[in-house]
Amino acid sequence: MSYDSSATRARLLAAAYDEFVRVGFAGARVDRIATAASANKQAIYAYFGSKEALFDAVLADRLRVLADVVPFTPDDLAGYTGALFDELTADPGLQRLTQWKMLERPEASDQEREAHLSKAGAIAERYGVEVTTAMDAMMIALAAAQSWNMTALVIRNPLDEDPGKRLANHRAAIVTAVAAVTTALLDGPGPGGRK
Template identity: 70%
Template sequence: MAYDSAATKARLLDAAYDEFVRVGLAGARVDRIAKAASANKQAIYLYFGSKEDLFDAVMADRLRVLADVAPITADDLPGYAGALFDALVADPGLQRLSQWRALEFPEASEAEIDSHVTKATEIAESYRVGLTVATDLMMIALGASMAWNATAPRIRNPLDESEDRRLAAHRHSVVTAVTALTAALTVHD
């Protein structure tokens, strides 16, 4: 059987994602990742360089997946907030990985900064606001979607009979809040 380096890399990224979501970078063990990926530890160092570089590769991979599932549409931030909410509900590990990233690497990378500036610039043009306001809008849309996923699943309303209804109500709240913010901008043009 021929060795498939692309398949090995993909298995390592998947196994590392599971490990990093569960225990973060500091708690992750290369030997557990390699074992879960049916690979050897040397493959991690060969393909990714270090555990930190593997974490960065996992983060970049998952952000690409998230961008495909919930693409930011500069002129529809409420739609983006709803799509992001859906993506985080479907894969709560994405948010947990982001939280580990913020805890263990508090400074944004150049790639993250460039990505945010590009998106904020598009939002600024769509809503005819300055870059600071556009960045705030983007972060509020992101924050509203993430805040629910960080707290609401642990806080159950005893009157809610249906998980689907509860999710729909929370999603509606997120989209409504972001809609109100963007609508307020157009009033002050």
């Protein structure tokens, strides 16, 4: 039987994803990840170098998949937010992983900075605004797309709505809010917007 290093790496990423989603970075154990991946701990260090690098690789892998599923659309930030929201609510593990990242490792990696600056640059070019204004609009869109988890925890269906209807109402609200932000920050006169 031949050894397939790409299959081992893929198993390690999948097992690490499950572990990091379940217990976060600090709670994750390399030995549990290795066991779940039918590998040994040394394989983790050989492929990734450290637990930190493994976490970064898992996050980058999942965000790359998300970017393929939800292409960035600077012309329609509200639509992008809605599509991103749909994917994040369909995959609560990814939302949990990003929340663990913000809690335990809040510093942005070079790759994250580059991705955000690239998107902000595309928005700035599209709307003719400063990159900092475009970054503000983009961060509001990203926060809105990730808001369901917090909303679902805080507001446990206060109107006894059907859960699907509650989700749809929340999605409509965030898309409307991001459209308003886009208009105010990027289209309209005033701070940051076009004059």
